[in-house]
Structure formats: structure tokens, C-alpha cells
């Protein structure tokens with residue numbers, strides 16, 4: 001965010017992924033920039049409404065509509081930043097290392113990394129437009145996977161996004177057919193930056209087991 005209060009689009013050093021073309025990434029960066037622009041635009045317009053200290057009755061319909069859209073645009077901006085950040089420039093190495101904190105968290109909550117992955121991939125294949133996100137509950141360290149409709153419906157307040165996967169068709173349509181979302185999800189997994197995931201994960205000792 002700049003000193004004037006508006007957000008600037010971030011630049012991502014990301015190319016050469018496995019199964020996700022540079023052309024897709026370029027288009028996706030442009031879409032992301034659109035969310036940053038709209039977030040700024042809505043914020044400015046809402047600021048205009050409230051600067052005289054009240055929202056008049058005749059202003060309420062327009063003010064309400066802008067405010068409702070703010071959640072869509074804001075989450076569209078932020079989730080794309082999480083998504084690009086958890087991809088590895090030049091391609092990744094596949095699944096998480098067995099010794100990582102992430103695998104330990106997955107085992108503590110799901111019983112095994114493979115079961116965690118089955119759940120995350122399953123959510124990613126759900127019909128609809130949205131995201132699959134693995135969150136960590138900051139209160140107890142447990143992780144859980146969630147489906148987010150569009151950008152804003154289904155996010156859990158206060159939970160930290162650990163792994164964020166865009167499954168809107170624009171994320172893969174230049175590389176795969178609409179029905180080939182599973183192939184894109186496979187490609188996504190081969191490009192995950194597990195160092196980023198590991199850094200996002202807060203260290204907890206004695207994470208409560210799902211079976212406890």
C-alpha cells in the first residue's frame with residue numbers, strides 16, 4: 001500500500017512452470033492487476049460517500065452496492081498474491097518433504113499427508129468457480145481445507161492461508177480444456193513452493209490430533 005492509501009500491484013518473478021504456460025501466467029498477472037485497480041477504485045468511491053460524515057438515504061443503494069463488491073475485489077487481490085507466492089519460479093519438486101512441518105501438521109490433523117492431499121485435490125475438483133485453500137487455525141495450529149466460492153464466500157475469519165490454489169478456469173484455460181481441471185491441479189502440485197508454505201506455517205508444539 002502506498003502512502004496515499006492505494007495498493008500497487010506486486011510484481012512476481014514467476015515463469016517456466018511445469019504444465020502452466022508463461023502465456024497463462026502473463027494473462028493471470030494482468031487479471032490480478034485488475035483486482036488491485038478495482039480495490040483502489042471502490043475504496044476511493046466509498047471514501048467519497050463517507051467524507052461528509054454520513055451516508056444519506058439517497059446515497060444508501062449505491063453505497064451498499066460498492067461496499068458489497070469490496071469483499072470480492074479485495075479477496076481477488078489478496079488471494080492471487082498468496083497463489084503466485086506459493087508457486088516456484090522454474091517449477092517445483094512435487095510433494096512436500098516428509099520431514100517438513102507441513103507434513104507434520106497434515107499428519108496431526110488428517111492422519112497422513114496423502115489423506116490431506118486427497119481432501120485438498122477433491123476440493124479443487126468441486127464444480128463451481130473459486131479456490132481451494134488450506135488454512136491454519138492460529139489458535140491451535142490445526143490445518144483444514146476449504147472451498148471458496150468466487151473470492152469471498154467461505155474464507156474463515158482469522159485463519160491463515162497456507163496453500164492457495166486458484167481453480168477459476170482462467171487459471172488453466174490456455175493450457176487445458178475446461179473439463180481437464182484435474183490435469184491443472186496435478187500441474188499446480190508440481191510447481192508448489194514448499195518453502196513459502198513452510199514459512200507461512202506457524203510452529204505449534206503439540207498440535208491437537210483430529211482423532212484426539
Ligand SMILES: [Fe+2]
Nearest residue numbers: 166168170171
Ligand atoms: Fe485467478
